[in-house]
Amino acid sequence: MALTETAYAKINLALHVRKRREDGYHELETAFAFVDDGDRLTFAEASQDNFHLTGPFAAQLTNPLGNIVSQALSRLPRQSGLAVTLDKRLPVAAGLGGGSADAGAVFRAVEKMHGLPDDWQERAVRLGADVPACVRSEACVGRGTGSILEPVLNDLTGTPVLLVNPGIPLSTPAVFARWNGQDGGPLPEGRLSRLAREGHNDLETPAIELVPEIAAVLAALQKTGATLVRMSGSGGTCFALFDGHGTMTDAAGLIARDHPHWWQMTGRLR
Incomplete structure (x- = not known):
């Protein structure tokens, strides 16, 4: 049975850059929010992992085999492979966390089908600073590089x-x-x-x-x-x-x- 997940578009309601860190990254404080639409990913059990790309912005992904979806799949242990189809509906390099949102959808699908390892947050952040926020796709505050998450009272749901x-x-x-x-x-x-x-x-x-x-x-x-x-x-x-x-x-x-x-x-x- 196929499972479909929406990779919810991420927006930064606010993004404050505090300083440049010694590791080359920047210290941030940001308010993450998520829109109820985005890319669509379909998952089905398979003998081995495979990835298919479609959608209006598929051509913008110059290296589909190196896509963050494939990377996320490779980092999550499972009892079987997954066939994944990504309908790329969000533009690439657009400030919407599209790749991170796609990875977040992979984590949610694997959680429903196989469960996630206890260290899933560490695995997520190694894919990108926004990925931990995109896994849950709930409004929150991000600090550090954006990967240290804090809850926030969300009074904008439905806006x-x-x-x-x-x-x-x-x-x-x-x-x-x-x-x-x-x-x-x-x-x-x-x-x-x-x-x-x-x-x-x-x-x-x-x-x-x-x-x-x-x-x-x-x-x-x-x-x-x-x-x-x-x-x-x-x-x-x-x-x-x-x-x-x-x-x-x-x-x-x-x-x-x-x-x-x-x-x-x-x-x-x-």
């Missing part, structure tokens, strides 16, 4: 959200390399809505320097009646939160009419 990307992949290392080196300050404390409202994204400016079209996306979303507009992660996807579903769908329609080549996805926060 309508519109994701928009100008269609230009953006390298995360390139964006961090342009960070101005100034401490972005701590995240505020409190409910998720406060973290989102009073936080910011310290990577927005360097990302716009690399891809000026991000500024155009933000400007367009600012005109839609959204309650919050911000870039996610290292870009270039931007998100807009809305008070009502109708306002969100109207905004999506306007963006599609005025910028038909921009990618977009609508949904609600989990």
